Amino acid sequence: GQSLEQPSEVTAVEGAIVQINCTYQTSGFYGLSWYQQHDGGAPTFLSYNALDGLEETGRFSSFLSRSDSYGYLLLQELQMKDSASYFCAVSYSGGYNKLIFGAGTRLAVHP
Amino acid sequence: DVKVTQSSRYLVKRTGEKVFLECVQDMDHENMFWYRQDPGLGLRLIYFSYDVKMKEKGDIPEGYSVSREKKERFSLILESASTNQTSMYLCASSSIDREGYEQYFGPGTRLTVT
Numbered sequence: 001g002q003s004l005e006q007p008s009e010v011t012a013v014e015g016a017i018v019q020i021n022c023t024y025q026t027s028g029f030y031g032l033s034w035y036q037q038h039d040g041g042a043p044t045f046l047s048y049n050a051l052d053g054l055e056e057t058g059r060f061s062s063f064l065s066r067s068d069s070y071g072y073l074l075l076q077e078l079q080m081k082d083s084a085s086y087f088c089a090v091s092y093s094g095g096y097n098k099l100i101f102g103a104g105t106r107l108a109v110h111p
Numbered sequence: 112d113v114k115v116t117q118s119s120r121y122l123v124k125r126t127g128e129k130v131f132l133e134c135v136q137d138m139d140h141e142n143m144f145w146y147r148q149d150p151g152l153g154l155r156l157i158y159f160s161y162d163v164k165m166k167e168k169g170d171i172p173e174g175y176s177v178s179r180e181k182k183e184r185f186s187l188i189l190e191s192a193s194t195n196q197t198s199m200y201l202c203a204s205s206s207i208d209r210e211g212y213e214q215y216f217g218p219g220t221r222l223t224v225t
Contacts, residue, residue, distance in 0.1 A: 008151070030210065030212075031210075031212055033212045033213070035214075041218070042115075042201065042216035042217060042218050042219060043154070043201070043203075043214075043216045044216070045212075045213045045214065045215075048212045048213065087153060087154065089212075091210060091211055091212050095211075096161060096167075096211075097142050097161065097205060097207060097210060097211025098144075098156060098159055098169075098211060099156075099211065099212065099214065100156075101146075101153045101154040101155075102153055103151055103152060103153040104153050
C-alpha cells in the first residue's frame with residue numbers, strides 16, 4: 001500500500017525557519033511534491049523532488065532522501081502570509097499521473 | 112493564466128437528491144481529478160480521468176460517478192446524496208508532460224447534504 005505521514009500542526013514566529021517533515025511508504029516511488037493551501041483557498045503547487053537533495057525556490061526549499069523514504073519542506077524568513085496548510089504528495093509507478101496526498105500540516109506563524 | 116473553475120462554491124442539497132458538480136479547465140490538460148477534502152484526512156481521490164470518456168476509480172468512489180464528454184470538462188455526480196457526503200470537493204487537472212506531479216486545483220465546492 002501507500003502511506004504518508006506528516007505532523008498535523010507546526011507553530012513558528014515571524015522571521016524564523018521551520019521544517020515540515022514527510023515520511024512515506026510507497027511502492028514504485030517516483031517523486032515527492034509539496035502543496036500549499038490557505039484557509040478557504042485551493043491547493044497550489046510549491047515544489048517537486050525526484051532526486052535526492054535540496055531544491056531551492058526563493059524562501060522555500062524542499063529536500064528528498066529516497067533511501068530514507070523521507071522529505072521535508074523548509075520555509076525561511078517566515079511571514080504571516082505563510083500561515084497555511086502544507087501537503088506532501090507522492091507520485092508512483094502504476095499510479096499514472098495520480099498523486100497520494102498526506103493529511104497535511106497546519107502551519108501557524110505568530111508575530 | 113492557468114485556470115480551473117468549478118460550478119459552485121457552496122451547495123446545499125437534501126438527502127436522496129442527485130447532485131452534479133461541474134469542473135472546467137482551460138489548459139488543454141489530459142488528466143482531471145475529483146477529490147474530497149475532510150479535516151485531518153487530506154485530499155482523497157474519488158475519480159480520475161486521463162482522456163475523454165476514460166475514467167478510473169480512485170480510493171473512495173462509492174456513491175459517486177463521473178462523466179468526461181469533452182476534454183475541458185469533468186463532472187462529478189452524486190447519484191443519491193447522503194449526509195456522509197457533506198464535504199469540500201476539489202477538482203484538479205494536470206498535464207502528462209509534467210508526469211502529473213503538478214496539479215492545478217479549482218476553488219472547491221463546499222457541499223452540505225441535509
